Amino acid sequence: MEAMVLIYSSLSLFVVAVAFKLIIHHQTRTPKHLPPSPPSLPILGHLHLAKKPLHRTFHSLSQKYGHIFSLRFGSQLVVIVSSPSAVEECLTKNDVVLANRPDFLVTKHLGYNHTTVATSPYGDHWRNLRRISSLEIFSTNRLNMFMGIRRDEVKRLLRKLLRNSRKDFAKVELKSLFSELTFNIIMRMVAGKRYYGYGEDVKDEEEARQFREIIREAFANGGASNPQEFVPMLRWIDLGGLEKRLMRLAKRTDAFLQGLIDEKKGEEEGNTMIHYLLSLQKSQSEYYSDQIIKGLILDIVLGGTDTSAVTLEWALSNLLNHPYILKKARVELDNQVGEENLMNESDLSKLQYLQSIISETLRLYPAAPLLIPHMSSDDCTIGGQDIPRSTMLLVNAWAIHRDPKVWDDATNFKPERFECGEADKHKLMPFGLGRRSCPGAGLAQRTVGLALGSLIQCFEWERVGEEEVDMTEGNGITMPKAVALEAMCKARPNIMNNLFSEPVDYV
Template identity: 60%
Template sequence: MEQNLLSVFLCMLFLFLAAKLLLQSRSSKRFPPSPPSLPFIGHLHHLKKPLHRTFLCLSQSHGPIMYLQLGSRPVVIVSSFSAAEECFTKNDIVLANRAKFLTGKHLSYNCTTIPTSSYGDHWRNLRRIGAIEIFSSHRLNIFSELRKDEINRLLWKLSRNAAGDFATVEVRSLFVDLTFNVMMRMIAGKRYYGEDAPDVEEVRQFREMIRELTKYTSTSYPGDFLPILRWIDYQGYRKRLVRLGEKADKFLQGLVDESRARKASFGSTNSMIDHLLSLQESEPECYSDQMIKGLILD
């Protein structure tokens, strides 16, 4: 009992000292206007869905540039065209870094992919590779017939379903299938969605992986804003992310190894992985397997 009371007392003392240091550091700097905050959580209690309407209401009271302390993370909200233009032109390099989140650490190779990497030599190299080797007009034109084929498959399916009479069509799922099939055929030369996709374990693993990645990358984790929740692994979030990261890495490495083996046996194809593996032969330090997997994940 005494040990429990001592632990509680030490935790409260630590939190009090942390809040005091935070307030002292803030008082010595000039910040934009902000709404009232609470200890430890800052302005998190102001955030309500939909977020854009919450920010609109706050900006009407505190101006087009306001400061929010979201737990341990300082945030500046900009809601005027002139201020946003200045952020993305005059001060674009200063504001080009990315916040480090737990998902980026475990799902994006320790924040080294294009969306998660901070501005610097590594990010500029990834951007150069993307612009020249993946999204150039020449590379995209190579896959024009592939995209036409996927669109024709979709049109054939729609015409078949409506052959007898009017039919209800759930368009969203069809466009999701189309998008992923186009991307994966360009990346690895494989189809993973639709009725004519092969019913094999690899397809099921891919779909499950995509569902999990979408779930974790489209939601916020409280531990990214309140570090104490990350330390205690609130709701086992870190363990699940680690498992998902290992599963995704194993799957992506399988695609790379399969393309490497096929390339050695039958020669190179036009897929993105094959093209990057060809570049890896001349520049192995630049086109590492991890970099290729990160680009696939992007």
């Protein structure tokens, strides 16, 4: 009994000490002109206001406190901006100062102690990783080399849809199909392996199962909305066991990725990203260590799969709710590509309306509605407000994309707006801006463009019922749909024979 009293007394003293320290810190370090902020709670700050989905919560707060306002997540000061002018000031004038990333538990353990291109602080190491990403992984030449893989995986999707829809409309669930498509594309590019499918489509079922489980856990434990990320006491006691879970997951992930690298080291030649990076390792081992290669793979997989799958689901959902737009896109495809020729990536430059549909989808439903958080490395000002060093910056791209002061008819799906040149980079920012913008934007555009264009070209699409597709947003890092998309599809006869005439590349 005495031991319990001692423990509770110690915890109480600890809480009081932390609260006292925070008060003193706030009184002595807070600048005079911080962005406006709602009333906060001791220790927790504004964590109680962080209701999901966060982008909608922050949008509501901005209506009261302005386009630049601040919150305290525990001891961490967070500034949220939601206007093009503020974003331009952040990511042009203050681009270097705001080029750091916050230190989260997930980036510490899964991101090799904040050393991957997505998670590392701004500096020489990050510049080297960015150079590798831009020149060796996501260059036009490198993406062209893997064009056949993307085409093959899209054809596999089309054939799967064709099985039950040759003669009449068939109902299909598309969320899982899009996820399988994007993961198989990325993993074939990275390691030459498919991890979704059955029989001869997947060579090692156990390895595939391990990969799928690792990815599921990574997405389930990611994000910046865990309270223990911001309250030192909660992190110290590991409330909910988050850090232990992340440590176990990181160990499994590292072993899995190392296995892929070791396997490729035993092969004399190959045409995967791992093979290419290992060839560079022989002459530049300090730049292309196994750990750097594993970090690059992880960023590509986590950043380039679910985002594209979610975008495809939102895009087709919008087209089902706007059949006249779907019809206009099909007419463009028939005119530019032909009714009997399967489209290729090389056709995308001719399909301006299809590109406008994708841009409009990314405007209304950005896969990263708050982008990736930035962190200030020094004091700066935004819109006349003081932003202290070590402040987390969140850009509410979702709010900017739907701001009626920025966009005409802002909440309606109107691809035509991009035919009139509304795509100013500070108004439309689904891949971020500045130094820390997404290096894989080109790959995403190719994947989504080829897949969506092929679905429009090869099938007739209808809603399951008369009601419009539910466009409610669910909870998640990449803003998924709350209700998985189901639709009715029927193969177009002129294109059907081509789906069977070309061989599938079994890997």
